[in-house]
Amino acid sequence: MGYQQRVRDKYNADRASGKPVVILGIETSCDETSASVIRDGREILSNVVSSQIEIHKRFGGVVPEVASRRHVENVNGVVEEALTQAGVTLDDLSAVGVTYGPGLVGALLVGVAWAKGLCFAKGIPMIGVQHIAGHIYANFLSGGMEPPLLALVVSGGHTEIVHMPAHGEFEFLGRTRDDAAGEAYDKVARAMGLPYPGGPVVDRLAQEGNPEAYPFPRAWIDDESMDFSFSGLKSAVLNTMHNAEQRGEEWKQADIAASFQAAVVEVLVEKTVRAVRKTGVRNVVVAGGVAANRGLRAALQKRAELEGFGVHFPSLDLCTDNAAMIAAAAFPMYEAGRFHDLDLNAVASLSLTKWADTPTIPFLVK
Amino acid sequence: MPYLALDTATTSLSVAVGERGKLFGEATTQLSRNHSVKLMPMVENLLADLDLDPTQLQGFVIGRGPGSYTGVRIAVTAAKAMAFALNLPLVGVSTLDGLARHGAVSDALVVPMLDARRRQSYTALYENQNGFFVKIQEDKLLVLDDIIRAINSRMVVRRLDKTKPAQVLLLGDGAENHRDELQEKLGDKARFATSPAQNFVRAAHLLDVGIPLLEAGEVHDPATFAPEYLQLVEAEAKWLAAQQAAKEGEPS
Numbered sequence: 200m201g202y203q204q205r206v207r208d209k210y211n212a213d214r215a216s217g218k219p220v221v222i223l224g225i226e227t228s229c230d231e232t233s234a235s236v237i238r239d240g241r242e243i244l245s246n247v248v249s250s251q252i253e254i255h256k257r258f259g260g261v262v263p264e265v266a267s268r269r270h271v272e273n274v275n276g277v278v279e280e281a282l283t284q285a286g287v288t289l290d291d292l293s294a295v296g297v298t299y300g301p302g303l304v305g306a307l308l309v310g311v312a313w314a315k316g317l318c319f320a321k322g323i324p325m326i327g328v329q330h331i332a333g334h335i336y337a338n339f340l341s342g343g344m345e346p347p348l349l350a351l352v353v354s355g356g357h358t359e360i361v362h363m364p365a366h367g368e369f370e371f372l373g374r375t376r377d378d379a380a381g382e383a384y385d386k387v388a389r390a391m392g393l394p395y396p397g398g399p400v401v402d403r404l405a406q407e408g409n410p411e412a413y414p415f416p417r418a419w420i421d422d423e424s425m426d427f428s429f430s431g432l433k434s435a436v437l438n439t440m441h442n443a444e445q446r447g448e449e450w451k452q453a454d455i456a457a458s459f460q461a462a463v464v465e466v467l468v469e470k471t472v473r474a475v476r477k478t479g480v481r482n483v484v485v486a487g488g489v490a491a492n493r494g495l496r497a498a499l500q501k502r503a504e505l506e507g508f509g510v511h512f513p514s515l516d517l518c519t520d521n522a523a524m525i526a527a528a529a530f531p532m533y534e535a536g537r538f539h540d541l542d543l544n545a546v547a548s549l550s551l552t553k554w555a556d557t558p559t560i561p562f563l564v565k
Numbered sequence: 566m567p568y569l570a571l572d573t574a575t576t577s578l579s580v581a582v583g584e585r586g587k588l589f590g591e592a593t594t595q596l597s598r599n600h601s602v603k604l605m606p607m608v609e610n611l612l613a614d615l616d617l618d619p620t621q622l623q624g625f626v627i628g629r630g631p632g633s634y635t636g637v638r639i640a641v642t643a644a645k646a647m648a649f650a651l652n653l654p655l656v657g658v659s660t661l662d663g664l665a666r667h668g669a670v671s672d673a674l675v676v677p678m679l680d681a682r683r684r685q686s687y688t689a690l691y692e693n694q695n696g697f698f699v700k701i702q703e704d705k706l707l708v709l710d711d712i713i714r715a716i717n718s719r720m721v722v723r724r725l726d727k728t729k730p731a732q733v734l735l736l737g738d739g740a741e742n743h744r745d746e747l748q749e750k751l752g753d754k755a756r757f758a759t760s761p762a763q764n765f766v767r768a769a770h771l772l773d774v775g776i777p778l779l780e781a782g783e784v785h786d787p788a789t790f791a792p793e794y795l796q797l798v799e800a801e802a803k804w805l806a807a808q809q810a811a812k813e814g815e816p817s
Contacts, residue, residue, distance in 0.1 A: 200618070202609050262800040264634060268791070271638055275645050275788040289650055305635050308601055312639050315605045316646030320619045541605035 202541055203560050205322030210536060210562075213293050220293045220533055221285075224526030225278065227310035228302025228330050230254075230261045232273040235522035236285035240530030243340060244285035246516075246523040249273045252396070259395050267305035274313050281522070292323055294538070296529025299327035299557075300549025301356070307545035315541055324538040326529040329554035330520075331357060332369070334486035337513035337524035344482045344511055351471050353495070354487030355381035355398075358427045358467075360474045361551065366531035369551045372474050373425025380463055381489050383429040387436050387459055391452055401456045402492050408457030413439055415462040425470050425477075432462050460494045467495060468502050481508045491518035536562045566623040567615075568776055569608070569647075570768040571640040573600040574632025574660040574792075575679055576738075580607050581768035582615055582622075585776045590615050591769045600639045608643075622653060624784075626775030628766065629657030630792045631687035631704055632679055637792040648787035656784045658774045659704050659793070664737050665691045666770035667763040669698040673732035673756055674719055676712070678739025684709045686739030687795060690719060692729070706795045709743055713750050720754065732756055737764055 200208075213220075219238050226233040235246040251269050255261045282288065297314035300307060311327070318325040335350045349372070350361040358375040378386070381398055388397020393404075415435050418428035436459050443450040471483060483503065489495060490512050503510040517524060532538075537559045546557075567589055570581045578600050581591040592611045597603050612619065627644045630637040637660070648655040661677045668675035672693055678686035686709070690702035702715065716733050723729040734756045735747055741757070741764065748755050758764045778784070797805070 201613060257804055258800050262798060264798045265801060267635070267638060268794075268798070271642055271645070272789065272791050274642065275649055279649075279788070305638070308635065309638060309642050312601065312604075312642035313646040316643035317650045319605055319609065320647045320650035541609055542602045544599065544602045 202319055202322065206324045206538055206560060207562065209322055210324055210538075220530065221287055221291050222526040222529050222533060223278070223281070223292050223295045224328075224522035224524070224529065225274075225295065225297040225310045225314050226330075226333070226520055226522040226525045227270045227274065227306050228298045228300070229306060229520060230266045231520045232270050232277050233520065233522035234278040234281035235526050236281055236287055237340075237523060237526035237530065240527055241340060243523050244287065245281045246521055247277050247281045247284065248519075248521050249277050256395055261303070263303045263305055266303060267309055270306055270309035274309060278313075289317070289321055289323075294324040294326055294529060294533045296326045296328045296526045296532075298330045298333065298525050299543055300329065300546035302330055302547065304545050304547040307547070311543060311545045315543065319541055324533070325543065326532045326537070327539045327543045327557060328525045328528045329549055329551055330525075331359075331486070331551045332528045332554060333524040334490075335361070335363065335484060336528035337486060337517040337521075338484040338511050340517060340523055340527050341514045344484065344509065347480050347482070349471070349474050349478065349480050349483045350486050351467065351483060351499075352486045353380045353467060353489035355379060355385060357487060358429070360425050360470060362474075362478060362480065367535070367555060369554070371552060372478070373427065373470060375427040375429065376420075377428050377430035378433060380427070380429055380467065381487070383433045383463065384489070386433050390437050390440060391455065398489065399491070401460060402494060404453045404456035405460040405494055408451065408453030408455070410457040410461035412451070412454035413458035415439075415458050417462050417466050419466070423473075425474050427466060427470065429463065432459070460492075464492075464494045464498045468498050471499065472502060472506055475506065475508050483508060483510045485510070485512045488519055491515050538562070566621060567617065568624045568626055568772060568779065569622050570626040570628075570771040570775060571604070571608070571644055572628030572660055572663050572766050572768050572771060573604055573640040574628050574630045574637035575766050577765040577767075578603055578607065579663070579766055579768035580604070580611050581772050582611060582617065583769065583772045583776075585780065588769050588772065591767065593765065593767060595765055600636055604639055604643060619647070619651065622651065624653050624779045625655040626771045626779065627655060627657045628660040628663055628768070628771055629790075630660050631681075631706065631795045632660050634792070634794060637794070641790065641792050645787045645790055654779055654784040655787050655790060656775045656778045657790055657793070658771050658778070659689065660766055661687060661689045661704055662700070662774045663766035663768065663770045665689065665700075666698065666767070666773060667736055667758070668734045669693075671734050672728075672730050673734040674716065674723065675734045675736065676716060676740070678712065678735060678737045680737070680739040680742050681706055684743070686712060686737075688712055688739065690715065704793065704795060709746065713747070716751065
């Protein structure tokens with residue numbers, strides 16, 4: 200019997216049995232090898248993350264080929280650990296969710312090839328998950344909200360405001376025109392001589408500095424726009440440090456960090472407020488690595504109270520890349536019976552709004 | 566019960582199913598630039614054509630490179646998952662074996678060459694000895710001049726044995742891309758594939774090499790199994806060199 204038919208049969212049998220939906224998530228889009236088991240889309244039974252950060256630190260950033268090699272070596276052990284911690288076997292799985300983009304293509308391919316091998320061997324339904332959707336769904340794991348939602352996506356590769364009218368539906372309201380917010384953090388951190396990854400260090404330093412020490416620019420673009428631009432801010436910070444050094448003046452790390460962070464956070468918060476006012480959607484979730492930023496969490500929380508809208512952040516351990524969020528994002532696809540076939544590919548630049556376009560197995564529910 | 570062999574390390578995408586001494590079926594394409602998309606459907610179709618189910622397999626033979634880094638990981642990773650899922654043994658064998666064994670019936674020295682750019686090839690040496698096709702030099706990444714040197718060095722030994730002709734069969738894209746130079750430097754010793762059907766990696770050949778290993782219990786652990794790249798990542802090599810230099814610079 201072919202794979203498609205085995206998937207249909209298993210899905211129909213599992214649905215009819217009324218047993219809980221147990222999804223194995225797999226995430227290898229960058230430098231974390233992660234596997235997680237989630238029950239009924241919300242409950243984390245395990246979430247194992249094998250970070251390569253110590254390996255890539257020596258290179259000053261992620262080396263894609265090194266990341267891919269480590270994923271191959273790690274993936275079996277990480278999945279086995281996730282299953283053991285969750286107390287489930289492969290036969291208990293309802294489906295497998297795997298990140299297939301965006302990310303480093305060689306790294307993504309490891310997760311995708313592994314998931315396809317497993318799902319083919321056992322006849323398990325497979326759901327390719329868009330990584331940013333995963334970050335948004337991290338909010339559903341920590342008692343988050345239901346759509347309609349606005350999502351502020353902020354990471355090393357993304358800065359976007361997304362409207363999510365229903366599960367699995369996404370529309371961009373604004374996005375960065377140049378650097379991502381996290382990218383600006385990393386570049387400023389590097390110029391300050393801070394160790395990789397610099398974002399969290401800048402955040403920590405910013406707590407001790409004066410946010411008004413340097414009047415760094417805020418890019419509003421225009422009164423209406425929900426787009427972002429951070430390259431001008433990044434250049435201003437770099438120039439300030441450079442000019443001070445030219446004049447033989449000292450610059451205080453903490454003040455630079457605090458002033459830079461104040462500029463980034465103010466723009467992120469105000470553009471989010473614009474989106475709330477424009478759409479009338481009153482619930483906001485924050486997603487991506489920068490969702491862990493203390494300055495952003497505090498400022499957005501405060502502004503949301505003033506404006507009277509709800510805001511939700513993932514728990515700190517779910518802000519960075521992890522497979523629990525991938526399994527969580529796979530859950531509504533499972534409910535809808537949308538599964539991918541064995542020709543699923545890794546897509547380095549997969550857009551959130553293109554996720555739904557990847558063909559799924561034609562489904563005949565008996 | 567049959568074994569499944571896979572190789573995705575080169576432009577050849579090859580899948581074979583068989584037992585010891587019996588090839589049930591094989592599928593190979595050579596135009597695919599997208600092994601990631603094509604591999605598992607090809608496995609599914611071949612098994613379906615043979616009326617087999619994945620649970621009827623008894624082990625995996627995987628081409629573990631050398632070759633394309635991204636390519637080799639496709640089959641290796643899929644096999645790691647399948648071996649784990651079905652609790653079956655897995656053994657990795659050289660992708661070069663899959664190319665070299667086109668020359669298994671030849672009396673010549675057999676030299677598979679997978680082009681690795683900059684006049685380099687992944688290569689190894691093979692020869693028939695008492696009816697067995699034997700690997701006499703392990704996989705290496707060599708520049709063309711060193712490959713020619715290794716061939717000539719082996720020829721010195723072969724000249725002592727009257728049954729071994731002073732001939733070398735050069736296979737693969739590395740041989741084809743440097744055919745003129747190899748012909749010029751090796752003269753009438755050099756032989757090339759007489760058909761494009763002898764110039765690609767076949768999974769059926771991997772079964773020949775891997776099944777005896779699997780049956781002898783000489784298997785890899787699927788958890789730790791990884792490709793054989795033969796090269797460090799450039800960033801790693803530079804880092805190691807810098808570490809070494811720093812160590813030597815330290816006062817003892």
